[in-house]
Amino acid sequence: MTWHLLGAGNIGTLVASYLIQAQQPLRLAGRGGPPVLRTLIWPQGAQRTLTLPGDDDAPISQLLITTKAQDTAAALRPLLPRLTDTVLLVRLQNGLGSLDGLPLPDGSRIIEGITTSGAWRDGPRIQVVAENDTLLGDADASPEPPAAIAALLPHWPGARWCTDIRRQQWLKLSVNAVINPITALNDCPNGALCDDPARQQQARALAEEADALLRRLDPDWPGDTYGRALAVAQATAANMSSMRADLRAGQRTEIAFINGWLLRQADRLGMSLPSHRLMVAALPA
Numbered sequence: 001m002t003w004h005l006l007g008a009g010n011i012g013t014l015v016a017s018y019l020i021q022a023q024q025p026l027r028l029a030g031r032g033g034p035p036v037l038r039t040l041i042w043p044q045g046a047q048r049t050l051t052l053p054g055d056d057d058a059p060i061s062q063l064l065i066t067t068k069a070q071d072t073a074a075a076l077r078p079l080l081p082r083l084t085d086t087v088l089l090v091r092l093q094n095g096l097g098s099l100d101g102l103p104l105p106d107g108s109r110i111i112e113g114i115t116t117s118g119a120w121r122d123g124p125r126i127q128v129v130a131e132n133d134t135l136l137g138d139a140d141a142s143p144e145p146p147a148a149i150a151a152l153l154p155h156w157p158g159a160r161w162c163t164d165i166r167r168q169q170w171l172k173l174s175v176n177a178v179i180n181p182i183t184a185l186n187d188c189p190n191g192a193l194c195d196d197p198a199r200q201q202q203a204r205a206l207a208e209e210a211d212a213l214l215r216r217l218d219p220d221w222p223g224d225t226y227g228r229a230l231a232v233a234q235a236t237a238a239n240m241s242s243m244r245a246d247l248r249a250g251q252r253t254e255i256a257f258i259n260g261w262l263l264r265q266a267d268r269l270g271m272s273l274p275s276h277r278l279m280v281a282a283l284p285a
């Protein structure tokens, strides 16, 4: 069955290379016209140009979603009439909640993915920075992946099926909700979070508010978002966070689907997260 790819950007193109490696038929979604050529360069210098055929307007039974979270609803809405009753949607994004409120078919199945792989635009090409862990799973904590995912996993370096994807997403989101806005607003690399008392104080406030909320949502929440955020900031000290990169490029950020997602959950519970609210107000969404 054909995969449609919504969002042939950095991560989408990298995953497209795995789909092609797995000999899975692939088409762009929402982008018609002639095939698009994308060149990927791996860290050791290997280079590969992919030919991604334009949208065919056919029914969509397998959709990989790798748009930025804030672009997803607008990109997906025109495609809704083409989704089959049992469409498989694979959402590989840092932000949470980008499909909320969309009238998806009742029988659709959503696979959530998170990745610590990295790929960035380098002029006309896409530089693969690292192929690290990718976790895929669903909200039902299904013990096995659907067949289409099982067929893909052997061709996707570092990818595995995960039976607690929600916990893993929240662990990643909570760290991102600390590192991303602080590094974006201070225009600093991730490591600068660790060596400045004012930024540390900001980080601690964001982390403690996130932990208070997530503990309400999940009594088994492990907490210590502050410790985890500092460890990630140290391990990626020289890196530029994606939110800082978006802000520098004059683009909208994923803030509404990172800190904003936390705020929406807090609002439902009548909790206030003042530090997160400040960040959401300060960054373009």
Ligand SMILES: NC(=O)c1ccc[n+]([C@@H]2O[C@H](COP(=O)([O-])OP(=O)(O)OC[C@H]3O[C@@H](n4cnc5c(N)ncnc54)[C@H](OP(=O)(O)O)[C@@H]3O)[C@@H](O)[C@H]2O)c1
Binding pocket: 006, 007, 008, 009, 010, 011, 012, 029, 030, 031, 066, 067, 068, 069, 071, 074, 075, 076, 092, 093, 094, 095, 115, 116, 117, 118, 119, 120, 242, 254
């Ligand atoms: N890049 C990374 O290393 C990385 C790592 C981990 C997680 N992520 C997550 O992966 C997601 C994607 O990030 P990215 O860096 O790959 O972003 P990106 O390079 O900006 O890719 C997004 C793509 O979506 C396309 N798009 C936007 N609106 C569309 C529409 N209406 N129809 C079809 N395509 C549309 C864009 O096309 P145009 O350019 O033509 O608008 C762009 O190619 C984000 O949630 C990010 O947090 C990224």
